[in-house]
Amino acid sequence: LEVGKVAFEQLKRKDLSYFELSTEGVSEEVVKLGFLDHVQATSAQQGDQYGFRHLTVQEYLAALYACKRLLKSGSDIVGLVEELGCGREAGHLNTFWVFVSGLIDSSLRDCLFRKVVGAPEEKPAFPDMSP
Numbered sequence: 055l056e057v058g059k060v061a062f063e064q065l066k067r068k069d070l071s072y073f074e075l076s077t078e079g080v081s082e083e084v085v086k087l088g089f090l091d092h093v094q095a096t097s098a099q100q101g102d103q104y105g106f107r108h109l110t111v112q113e114y115l116a117a118l119y120a121c122k123r124l125l126k127s128g129s130d131i132v133g134l135v136e137e138l139g140c141g142r143e144a145g146h147l148n149t150f151w152v153f154v155s156g157l158i159d160s161s162l163r164d165c166l167f168r169k170v171v172g173a174p175e176e177k178p179a180f181p182d183m184s185p
Contacts, residue, residue, distance in 0.1 A: 057084045058119025061112045066138060068146055070112075072103035080104070089115065110149060117153030124158075131158065 060078045064070065072093055075082065084090065085104065089111050093103040106112035120134055134154075138147060 056080050057089060058115040058122070061106065061116035062119045065112065065116045065147065065150060070105070070109065072105040074101045075104055113150045114153050117150050117157055120150075120154060121157045 056079050060073065060080055064073075073080075075085070080090075085092065089107055090104040091107050093105070106115075123129075124131065124134060131154075138144060138150075
């Protein structure tokens with residue numbers, strides 16, 4: 055999932071620019087999947103440049119990478135929120151967080167919601183609507 059790492063790192067830096075495959079460790083096979091746009095090298099560039107076909111594709115791949123990283127490392131979602139930030143200062147990550155919340159299990163989703171939205175620790179009580 056090398057392209058996910060590139061997507062994640064670029065979102066983290068608010069960098070939406072094009073990159074060279076060789077410098078980012080992305081294989082040519084990923085290009086064939088259709089997630090990246092290709093831009094021919096100009097005289098000022100060293101090699102061909104690639105970028106994500108759409109921001110939403112980048113955000114999804116970044117979220118997928120982040121969730122896989124959480125599973126592998128055993129770290130918690132709070133660490134990811136602290137690493138990336140949330141709220142107004144990280145508004146560019148809104149769609150990323152939506153994708154993350156869809157990829158994680160419900161207990162982590164509740165924790166993510168509390169951290170991002172700033173909700174209290176306890177869940178609100180819902181009235182009993184049964185007949």
